[in-house]
Amino acid sequence: MVLFLIAVPFIALTDISSLPTTTKKIVEILAVLLSFLGLVIRSIAVGTTPRGTSGRNTKKQMAESLNDRGIYSVVRHPLYLGNYFMWIGIVLYTFNWYLVVIVSLLFWLYYERIMFAEENFLRKKFGDPFIRWSNHTPAFLPSLSKYQKGRIPFSIISVMRREYSGVLATVFGFVFVDDLRRFFQTNSFELKTIWHSVFLITLIIVLILRSLKHYTSVLDEEGRS
Numbered sequence: 001m002v003l004f005l006i007a008v009p010f011i012a013l014t015d016i017s018s019l020p021t022t023t024k025k026i027v028e029i030l031a032v033l034l035s036f037l038g039l040v041i042r043s044i045a046v047g048t049t050p051r052g053t054s055g056r057n058t059k060k061q062m063a064e065s066l067n068d069r070g071i072y073s074v075v076r077h078p079l080y081l082g083n084y085f086m087w088i089g090i091v092l093y094t095f096n097w098y099l100v101v102i103v104s105l106l107f108w109l110y111y112e113r114i115m116f117a118e119e120n121f122l123r124k125k126f127g128d129p130f131i132r133w134s135n136h137t138p139a140f141l142p143s144l145s146k147y148q149k150g151r152i153p154f155s156i157i158s159v160m161r162r163e164y165s166g167v168l169a170t171v172f173g174f175v176f177v178d179d180l181r182r183f184f185q186t187n188s189f190e191l192k193t194i195w196h197s198v199f200l201i202t203l204i205i206v207l208i209l210r211s212l213k214h215y216t217s218v219l220d221e222e223g224r225s
Contacts (some may be wrong), residue, residue: 003087003090003091003103003173004097004176006102006103006174007091007094007099007176007177007180008180009101009213010094010096010098011096011177011181012180012184013096013178014094014095014223015016015024015095015185016181016182017185019095025215026097026219027092027093028093030092031089031090031092031093031150031174032089032093032174033089033209034085034086034092034124035084035086035087035088035089035090035170035174036089037087037089038081038082038083038084038085038086038087038089039082039086039163039166039167039170040082040090040169041071041078041079041081041082041085042078042079042082042083042086042166043159043163044055044070044071044078044161045070045071045082046077046079046080046156046158046159046162046163047060047072047154047155047156047158047159048070048150048152048153048154048155049067049158049221049224050065050067050151050152050223050224051224063137064204066122066126066129066130066133067146068129068133068137068148069149069150069151069199070149071150071152073137073145073146073147073148074137074138074142074143074144074147075137075138075139075140075141075142075143076115076119076133076134076137076138076139076140077111077115077118078113078137078142079139080111080115081138081140081142083107083111084104084107084111085108086104086166086170087103087173088103088107089102090170090173090174090177091103093108093173093174094181103178115139116153119134119166136197138224141147152223155221155224157221157224158221158224160209160219161209161221164180164205164206164209165206166190167202168202168203168206169207170203171195171199172199172200174195174198175195175199177197178193178195179193
């Protein structure tokens with residue numbers, strides 16, 4: 001929500017009407033691809049994380065074992081890396097480079113403290129194994145040459161169970177920017193754009209997945225977070 005509020009004045013002050021159509025298309029496609037890349041990175045992390053590891057804790061620091069294989073062998077914080085790409089894609093869609101830089105800096109300031117707290121917890125809990133892993137594995141810029149096969153196979157069920165809200169938020173972000181830019185340019189809203197169709201389809205899928213998660217056992221998996 002804070003990101004959306006910050007983006008409003010930048011969108012209002014950014015005039016893209018003089019840009020060549022080809023340039024606009026390239027930036028739009030790049031923005032969508034960046035966000036999609038973020039979703040892919042998060043999906044790989046979530047879909048290969050066993051229960052009880054240091055992979056995805058949303059309420060408090062907890063871990064029964066150190067997650068140092070799979071995507072965690074090439075980067076220590078893949079979820080945050082995925083978050084960055086998801087949101088920077090939306091920010092790029094505003095066509096304002098100042099906002100891209102500002103959000104990147106704010107992202108780093110915010111997540112640096114979270115990463116420090118998480119790694120401090122893991123260092124105290126796992127000691128030397130964590131130190132060896134952290135010394136060998138980059139925190140945020142992946143090193144693909146260090147990849148080690150994960151302990152469990154990828155599960156699309158885990159992704160469907162855990163990531164639908166992030167997908168919906170990402171699509172909403174593009175709708176928000178697209179609608180707001182159109183409003184500032186034409187002083188009107190158009191409710192039948194491609195982004196509205198994508199959002200509607202995504203919302204229906206999310207409601208189905210949410211219902212399956214909370215009211216059935218279809219998405220339950222043993223040994224998964």
